[in-house]
Amino acid sequence: MGTINFRNVSKVYGKNRAVDNIDATIYPNKIYGLLGRNGAGKTTMLNMLTNKIFPTTGTIKINGESVSENQELLSKVFYMMEKNIYPEAMKVKEVFKWTSKFYPNFELDYANNLADKFELNIDKKVKELSTGYTSIFKVIVALASNAETIIFDEPVLGLDAYHRDMLYKEILSNYIKKPKTMIISTHLIEEVADILEEVIIIKNGKLIKHQAVEELLKSAYTVSGKAEKVDQFANNKKIIGEETLGNFKAITIMESYKDEALAKKLDVEISKPELQKLFISLSRSKGGSLK
Numbered sequence: 001m002g003t004i005n006f007r008n009v010s011k012v013y014g015k016n017r018a019v020d021n022i023d024a025t026i027y028p029n030k031i032y033g034l035l036g037r038n039g040a041g042k043t044t045m046l047n048m049l050t051n052k053i054f055p056t057t058g059t060i061k062i063n064g065e066s067v068s069e070n071q072e073l074l075s076k077v078f079y080m081m082e083k084n085i086y087p088e089a090m091k092v093k094e095v096f097k098w099t100s101k102f103y104p105n106f107e108l109d110y111a112n113n114l115a116d117k118f119e120l121n122i123d124k125k126v127k128e129l130s131t132g133y134t135s136i137f138k139v140i141v142a143l144a145s146n147a148e149t150i151i152f153d154e155p156v157l158g159l160d161a162y163h164r165d166m167l168y169k170e171i172l173s174n175y176i177k178k179p180k181t182m183i184i185s186t187h188l189i190e191e192v193a194d195i196l197e198e199v200i201i202i203k204n205g206k207l208i209k210h211q212a213v214e215e216l217l218k219s220a221y222t223v224s225g226k227a228e229k230v231d232q233f234a235n236n237k238k239i240i241g242e243e244t245l246g247n248f249k250a251i252t253i254m255e256s257y258k259d260e261a262l263a264k265k266l267d268v269e270i271s272k273p274e275l276q277k278l279f280i281s282l283s284r285s286k287g288g289s290l291k
C-alpha cells in the first residue's frame with residue numbers, strides 16, 4: 001500500500017473549520033493513532049480520506065493518486081466507521097458475504113474463526129447485536145477484509161475491559177501476521193498506546209503533533225514519591241500534570257533531560273509518562289506547542 005498524503009487539506013462548514021489546513025504523511029505498514037478531543041476533526045479527516053466527503057481545499061493522495069472518485073484505490077482501504085452502515089435486517093453471516101464482494105481478499109474462514117473466538121452469533125441480525133457486539137462484529141469484518149489499509153473509528157466502543165484487551169490483541173496479531181497500514185481513532189489512548197507506532201494529534205481541526213510514540217514518550221517523564229520531595233525535584237521544571245494521593249505525589253514533567261542524581265538524593269522515582277497524560281496536556285495547552 002502506498003503512502004497517504006494530506007496536502008493543505010481543509011473542510012469548512014459555514015464558519016467552522018472542521019479540518020484546518022492539515023499536512024500529514026502516513027507511511028505504509030505502520031499503526032497510527034489519530035487522537036483528538038470530541039469535535040477535533042478526526043472523523044472529518046477519515047471521511048475525506050475515504051472520499052465520503054470532499055475537502056473544501058487541498059488534496060489527499062495515496063501513492064501519488066488522488067482518492068477523489070478513485071474506486072480502485074478505495075477498494076484497498078477498509079473504513080470501519082463509528083456509525084453502523086449495514087442494513088439492520090442483514091444477518092452477520094450475510095454481511096461477511098456482502099463484504100467479500102467489495103473486498104476480494106476477504107477471508108471468510110478467518111471471519112468465522114474470529115466470530116467463534118468472540119462468541120459472536122453469525123445468525124443474528126445486525127440490529128439484534130448489543131453495542132459491544134456491534135463493535136466486535138465491525139472489527140471482525142475490518143480485519144477479515146484483508147485490505148492494505150484499515151481504518152478503525154472508535155473500535156472498542158461499548159466493550160468491557162476483557163473484550164477490549166482481546167480485540168487489541170487480535171488487531172496486533174493481524175498486523176504482525178500481515179503488516180498493513182492501520183489508523184486507529186480513539187478516546188481510550190492509554191489502552192491502545194502499546195500497539196501504536198505513531199500518533200497524529202489534532203486539535204480544533206489543526207495538526208498539533210505527528211510523532212513516533214517512543215519519541216513522544218521520551219520528551220517527558222513522571223516523577224513520584226513523597227509530595228514534598230517531588231515538589232522539590234520539580235521546582236523550576238515544566239510541569240504538565242500532577243496527581244496527589246495523601247502524602248504521595250506524581251508529577252509529569254515535559255523535559256527530556258532527567259536529573260537522575262537529584263532523584264536519587266531526594267528518594268523520588270523517575271518513570272515513563274503515560275501517553276494519555278501527554279495527550280491531555282497537549283490538547284489543553286494554547287496552540288498545543290510542546291516547547
Ligand SMILES: Nc1ncnc2c1ncn2[C@@H]1O[C@H](COP(=O)(O)OP(=O)(O)OP(=O)(O)O)[C@@H](O)[C@H]1O
Nearest residue numbers: 013016017018036037038039040041042043044045
Ligand atoms: N456535516 C457537518 N456539518 C456541519 N458541521 C460538521 C459536520 N460534520 C462535522 N462537523 C463539525 O466539524 C467538527 C469536527 O467534527 P468531527 O466529527 O470530525 O470530530 P471528531 O474529532 O471525529 O469528534 P468525535 O471524537 O466527537 O467523534 C465539529 O465541530 C463538528 O460539529
